[in-house]
Amino acid sequence: MYAATTSVALVGGEARPVEVQAHVGRQTEAFKLSGLPDTAVREAKDRVRAAVLSSGIRFPNRTVTVNLAPADLPKGGTDYDLPIALGILAASREIPDLRRAVVVGELALDGAVRAGTNALGAGVLSALHRVPCLVASAVAGEAASIPGAMAFGVSSLAEAVELLRVGLEGRASARPGEPMSREDAPDLADIKGQTMARRALEVAAAGGHHLLLHGPPGSGKTMLARRLIGILPRLEVSEAIETAMLWAAAGRRRGLDTTPPFRSPHHTASKAALVGGGSGNPVPGEVSLAHRGVLFLDELAEFPRGHLDTLRQPLEEGVVSVARRGMSVDFPATFQLLAATNPCPCGFHGDGRRPCDCRPALRWRYRSRISGPLLDRFDLIVRVGRVEAGEYAGRPGEPSAEVAIRVEEARAAQIVRGQVNRRLAPGTDLLESATAKGMVAAGVGAALLTARGADRVRRVARTIADLAGVDQVEEEHMAEAIGLRGEWRDD
Amino acid sequence: MTEHRVMSPGDDDYPAGLLDLEDPPPLFVLGETTTAPAVAIVGTRRSTRYGMTLAEAFGRALAGAGWTTVSGLARGIDAAAHRGTLGGDGEAVAVLGSGIDVIYPAEHREIYQRILDGHGAVMSEYPPGTPPDRWRFPARNRLIAAIASAVVVVEAGQQGGALITARLAAEMGRPVFAVPGDVDRPASMGCNLLIRDGAYPALGVEDLIAELELVLGKPPRQPARAKGEIPATGVAIDDLPVVWGCTPAQALARLARMEIAGEIRRSGDVVIPI
Numbered sequence: 143m144y145a146a147t148t149s150v151a152l153v154g155g156e157a158r159p160v161e162v163q164a165h166v167g168r169q170t171e172a173f174k175l176s177g178l179p180d181t182a183v184r185e186a187k188d189r190v191r192a193a194v195l196s197s198g199i200r201f202p203n204r205t206v207t208v209n210l211a212p213a214d215l216p217k218g219g220t221d222y223d224l225p226i227a228l229g230i231l232a233a234s235r236e237i238p239d240l241r242r243a244v245v246v247g248e249l250a251l252d253g254a255v256r257a258g259t260n261a262l263g264a265g266v267l268s269a270l271h272r273v274p275c276l277v278a279s280a281v282a283g284e285a286a287s288i289p290g291a292m293a294f295g296v297s298s299l300a301e302a303v304e305l306l307r308v309g310l311e312g313r314a315s316a317r318p319g320e321p322m323s324r325e326d327a328p329d330l331a332d333i334k335g336q337t338m339a340r341r342a343l344e345v346a347a348a349g350g351h352h353l354l355l356h357g358p359p360g361s362g363k364t365m366l367a368r369r370l371i372g373i374l375p376r377l378e379v380s381e382a383i384e385t386a387m388l389w390a391a392a393g394r395r396r397g398l399d400t401t402p403p404f405r406s407p408h409h410t411a412s413k414a415a416l417v418g419g420g421s422g423n424p425v426p427g428e429v430s431l432a433h434r435g436v437l438f439l440d441e442l443a444e445f446p447r448g449h450l451d452t453l454r455q456p457l458e459e460g461v462v463s464v465a466r467r468g469m470s471v472d473f474p475a476t477f478q479l480l481a482a483t484n485p486c487p488c489g490f491h492g493d494g495r496r497p498c499d500c501r502p503a504l505r506w507r508y509r510s511r512i513s514g515p516l517l518d519r520f521d522l523i524v525r526v527g528r529v530e531a532g533e534y535a536g537r538p539g540e541p542s543a544e545v546a547i548r549v550e551e552a553r554a555a556q557i558v559r560g561q562v563n564r565r566l567a568p569g570t571d572l573l574e575s576a577t578a579k580g581m582v583a584a585g586v587g588a589a590l591l592t593a594r595g596a597d598r599v600r601r602v603a604r605t606i607a608d609l610a611g612v613d614q615v616e617e618e619h620m621a622e623a624i625g626l627r628g629e630w631r632d633d
Numbered sequence: 634m635t636e637h638r639v640m641s642p643g644d645d646d647y648p649a650g651l652l653d654l655e656d657p658p659p660l661f662v663l664g665e666t667t668t669a670p671a672v673a674i675v676g677t678r679r680s681t682r683y684g685m686t687l688a689e690a691f692g693r694a695l696a697g698a699g700w701t702t703v704s705g706l707a708r709g710i711d712a713a714a715h716r717g718t719l720g721g722d723g724e725a726v727a728v729l730g731s732g733i734d735v736i737y738p739a740e741h742r743e744i745y746q747r748i749l750d751g752h753g754a755v756m757s758e759y760p761p762g763t764p765p766d767r768w769r770f771p772a773r774n775r776l777i778a779a780i781a782s783a784v785v786v787v788e789a790g791q792q793g794g795a796l797i798t799a800r801l802a803a804e805m806g807r808p809v810f811a812v813p814g815d816v817d818r819p820a821s822m823g824c825n826l827l828i829r830d831g832a833y834p835a836l837g838v839e840d841l842i843a844e845l846e847l848v849l850g851k852p853p854r855q856p857a858r859a860k861g862e863i864p865a866t867g868v869a870i871d872d873l874p875v876v877w878g879c880t881p882a883q884a885l886a887r888l889a890r891m892e893i894a895g896e897i898r899r900s901g902d903v904v905i906p907i
Binding site: 335340357493528581587588590606618622624628 | 869870871873874881882883884885886887888889890892893894895899900901902
């Protein structure tokens with residue numbers, strides 16, 4: 143006796159259908175599972191049998207064979223528990239055939255259905271193929287939030303069996319879940335002083351510019367960086383879904399969170415952890431977990447240079463290709479790069495209050511760990527100075543919520559023009575006044591800017607004009623952009 | 634050209650220091666003289682970047698601290714010192730080895746004009762029209778040594794006018810400062826010799842001013858600094874909005890304009906005047 147149902151595998155952040163085929167034979171009792179299962183999937187056998195028995199349903203005491211097709215696609219995770227159980231029950235004619243349904247969910251030994259990671263993927267397939275999907279109740283809203291999805295939540299295997307025996311026809315889909323946004327992000331109001339760095343952060347947020355902060359240890363680079371999320375625009379629901387799917391592919395549940403993701407991998411992270419990889423089905427790395435959000439590399443110069451160079455493809459194309467045996471998967475990886483670094487190994491170069499112990503050659507070598515092409519990606523390279531104790535005591539900074547309003551408006555202007563300012567290619571008409579153009583030329587003339595530096599400054603000036611709410615980039619905006627640049631060099 | 638005047642020993646505004654000379658000469662003067670104590674900044678014409686930077690910084694810092702500076706309008710250290718003083722909005726005195734209407738070298742016309750533009754005086758013991766003959770310069774140096782209450786030698790070779798000025802000043806009991814340099818650098822040889830022979834080593838702007846005030850007391854004129862001006866010791870970039878009383882955005886724009894104009898430069902966390 144044979145039956146099949148459908149589940150989901152995430153490949154490169156995309157949902158692909160997996161047919162869960164179940165066959166109950168006549169031979170003596172056995173349970174075989176094929177289709178490149180990983181350890182978690184292989185253990186489904188034990189969970190499924192226990193959950194079925196706990197639910198008071200007969201588990202066939204014959205040869206049970208389950209295949210996850212396509213059989214050459216590696217499968218992982220616990221989301222196949224429920225479809226395997228239902229497939230077997232359909233094959234043994236306990237419930238009607240449910241070929242036209244997408245099922246995901248993890249089973250507890252008592253028969254409870256737990257939220258796995260792929261509810262969104264189930265929703266996507268449900269909408270795409272116009273079939274119902276069955277997921278854990280806890281995440282039914284998530285699956286239903288995909289436009290066009292018909293999602294049904296169940297909290298136990300018994301409930302699922304009951305539901306399928308009665309039939310899904312005429313039942314209303316679960317209501318789309320409310321997107322949520324975390325409000326617990328650290329606030330800019332906590333930062334005293336750092337007036338210039340705060341401004342740089344605001345401009346970076348508004349234009350989506352990659353930002354490198356450099357300065358002595360203890361100057362608050364990391365504190366500042368962690369406050370970028372709080373002033374960035376919230377994600378659209380579609381973007382939140384896109385991001386959550388990538389997280390699911392990495393085995394993490396993110397939910398319908400419209401807070402842009404913030405990832406800060408440590409400099410000891412492996413290349414695979416950064417850009418994705420792993421044996422079997424490639425798993426997205428930090429660059430993809432940061433998709434639509436921020437990738438923060440603290441202690442940038444401590445990252446192995448080879449690792450940093452792998453960032454160039456995603457920075458340029460917004461995707462990262464991970465090649466593995468027999469397949470190459472593209473993961474979306476459009477992120478804003480935020481980095482912090484000490485100016486030199488000892489950290490005190492340029493700090494007037496403490497001498498730098500590093501030999502110049504050592505400083506140079508430290509800086510050269512970051513390749514020129516990567517440095518060129520940063521539209522904003524900003525020096526963060528040390529705040530003297532007491533200097534700004536009792537003077538709280540502007541709260542994130544107020545900055546976020548300006549950022550939001552500046553972003554809106556860019557979206558009308560078609561793209562975020564970071565992506566403006568050199569040569570694009572940025573609507574600069576003649577005096578603004580003169581200002582750049584003067585900056586180049588005074589050897590403050592290189593040709594490439596001028597392009598960066600012009601993009602930043604465009605964002606400053608957007609923050610000011612005007613169409614044309616004026617001289618004042620250009621001057622501020624030139625003032626914001628703080629190259630990382632000896633002086 | 635504006636009218637020059639002649640000052641003689643015994644006149645009220647005749648520089649008091651010159652009376653220490655055996656033969657105080659009458660002086661031809663253009664511009665405004667002060668009786669405030671002056672500090673001479675002298676050095677070689679074949680200066681290095683090191684010397685030029687320091688001479689300019691000293692000129693500016695002394696002006697900022699309220700001292701009048703004296704030098705000889707020559708190439709190199711002299712010119713840098715004058716520029717620094719003018720940049721610091723101070724009083725500069727240029728003592729020429731030619732007539733006061735003969736600008737030598739000619740490319741220093743701008744400095745000369747700015748001094749006469751309300752920033753001090755140009756003087757000489759030679760009548761107008763006197764050409765810049767080499768043999769007159771040592772005599773000019775004795776005037777610089779006498780007018781000044783202290784002499785700072787920024788860079789000097791093993792022989793040269795700056796060393797003559799320093800020796801004459803020392804003989805008249807004026808404190809002599811010298812900026813140390815690499816022992817194998819010809820342009821610093823004279824300074825290092827002066828230090829060996831007992832000159833105060835000038836170890837930087839703040840050190841020099843602190844030492845001067847210790848020896849000579851505070852200058853009578855307190856620094857009159859325009860509001861928002863960057864002091865020679867620099868201002869932290871993050872403090873600019875406070876110093877200038879504007880928003881961070883405006884401060885960044887102003888900073889950029891001043892950088893482009895070459896008025897200031899950044900060094901780590903601070904901006905310093907050039």
